[in-house]
Amino acid sequence: MKNIFSFWQGRSDTKPGFEELIAPHIERLYRLAYRFTANRHDAEDLVQELLVKMYPRARELAKLEKPGPWLAKSLYHLFIDQSRRASHSPVSLIEDTSIEIDSATSTNAGPGEEFAREQTFSEIEQALLSLNINQRTLIAMHDMEGYTLVELASILDTPVGTLKSRLHRARASLRKQLTEK
Amino acid sequence: MQCSDFYKQIDDRLDKELSDMACVEMDTHIEQCASCRDALREEQALRQALRDIPVPEATPGFAARALRRAAAANAVAHHPHRNRTFAAGFAAAFVAGIVLWFVTGIFGPEGEYGTSQPQLAQLSISLHETRRVKLAFNSPEDMERVRVSLVLPDHVELEGYPGRKQIAWYTDLRKGDNVLTLPLSALRSDEGVFTAEIGHGQTAQKIQINLNVERPGVSRLGDMKSA
Numbered sequence: 362m363k364n365i366f367s368f369w370q371g372r373s374d375t376k377p378g379f380e381e382l383i384a385p386h387i388e389r390l391y392r393l394a395y396r397f398t399a400n401r402h403d404a405e406d407l408v409q410e411l412l413v414k415m416y417p418r419a420r421e422l423a424k425l426e427k428p429g430p431w432l433a434k435s436l437y438h439l440f441i442d443q444s445r446r447a448s449h450s451p452v453s454l455i456e457d458t459s460i461e462i463d464s465a466t467s468t469n470a471g472p473g474e475e476f477a478r479e480q481t482f483s484e485i486e487q488a489l490l491s492l493n494i495n496q497r498t499l500i501a502m503h504d505m506e507g508y509t510l511v512e513l514a515s516i517l518d519t520p521v522g523t524l525k526s527r528l529h530r531a532r533a534s535l536r537k538q539l540t541e542k
Numbered sequence: 543m544q545c546s547d548f549y550k551q552i553d554d555r556l557d558k559e560l561s562d563m564a565c566v567e568m569d570t571h572i573e574q575c576a577s578c579r580d581a582l583r584e585e586q587a588l589r590q591a592l593r594d595i596p597v598p599e600a601t602p603g604f605a606a607r608a609l610r611r612a613a614a615a616n617a618v619a620h621h622p623h624r625n626r627t628f629a630a631g632f633a634a635a636f637v638a639g640i641v642l643w644f645v646t647g648i649f650g651p652e653g654e655y656g657t658s659q660p661q662l663a664q665l666s667i668s669l670h671e672t673r674r675v676k677l678a679f680n681s682p683e684d685m686e687r688v689r690v691s692l693v694l695p696d697h698v699e700l701e702g703y704p705g706r707k708q709i710a711w712y713t714d715l716r717k718g719d720n721v722l723t724l725p726l727s728a729l730r731s732d733e734g735v736f737t738a739e740i741g742h743g744q745t746a747q748k749i750q751i752n753l754n755v756e757r758p759g760v761s762r763l764g765d766m767k768s769a
Contacts, residue, residue, distance in 0.1 A: 408604075
């Protein structure tokens with residue numbers, strides 16, 4: 362991350378500190394964006410758009426004790442807005458919904474086990490894509506990226522009890538999709 | 543404990559939301575119930591798999607590039623022409639769109655920023671590569687029946703539209719950012735100009751990119767630099 366900071370050193374900008382504030386969160390935001398979009402390009406685009414929107418709000422960001430959940434909340438709403446806009450847009454965007462598996466990810470498993478493992482991942486990812494967007498994002502944030510129920514309650518402005526019920530239904534839908542495959 | 547009660551508590555247990563007492567009750571139950579034991583194991587395995595699904599790393603230099611683009615795009619967003627009348631606003635919006643697009647487009651792998659309002663950019667693509675090029679139009683208000691037309695050079699095609707060198711359609715723009723993603727596929731090594739035009743009434747703006755398709759292994763220095 363050093364190169365990110367050094368690029369702006371000595372620059373008298375109207376938004377001092379934006380890079381220093383947000384740079385530590387970019388990797389986690391990208392991961393979350395990838396979980397939402399299942400596509401590296403779209404994930405990068407989503408984070409890029411978030412940064413463009415956050416840039417004028419650097420001072421607001423600086424006042425936050427823990428900007429992480431706030432940024433995750435903004436990313437989530439941006440993704441939901443984009444998805445809704447895309448579903449109603451008269452512009453027919455060509456979407457790349459292919460699932461990317463990181464070939465660099467290595468395990469100690471043998472080739473057969475590794476293949477089976479990747480196949481399992483692929484099936485789960487396809488099943489996730491068939492869920493509705495609210496269920497998919499909920500599982501992505503909680504079960505995949507480890508946001509706690511308390512954090513999610515803040516991010517989604519939803520009581521913990523309601524989140525538990527929604528998560529329960531989302532997982533049931535996921536299991537159903539996996540069983541039907 | 544009944545099996546139905548056990549099933550209801552699986553999620554809470556795996557979310558660590560269950561009391562110690564309730565966990566002990568569940569453990570006691572699965573000692574004598576293979577079905578519930580399997581159900582718990584399956585759910586544990588699914589949760590583990592969800593956590594283990596890999597996330598590909600972002601492209602090299604993404605974070606630095608994204609920060610620079612955020613700064614550049616906001617510099618564009620504060621362009622003084624944004625508050626003019628409809629026609630002027632529309633033209634300004636296109637200029638902003640072009641700039642934003644170029645702001646998006648002119649960054650090379652190292653995120654170098656070229657100029658604020660270029661009219662022609664260079665884009666290098668490797669042979670047989672598909673590059674997703676984005677055109678972002680920031681519209682000051684909702685607009686109906688805006689004409690979008692694309693003219694592609696012979697050595698490049700739009701994925702999903704094989705053989706089509708001219709594509710045009712009408713669309714509506716919504717207030718704010720309207721992003722059009724164009725997956726451009728490189729068919730053969732050559733150089734030529736890609737043109738995108740967007741028009742409304744008597745107003746039109748053209749974006750041109752010099753597309754250079756390189757053979758694999760050829761250096762991509764100068765990738766996406768403004769002309």
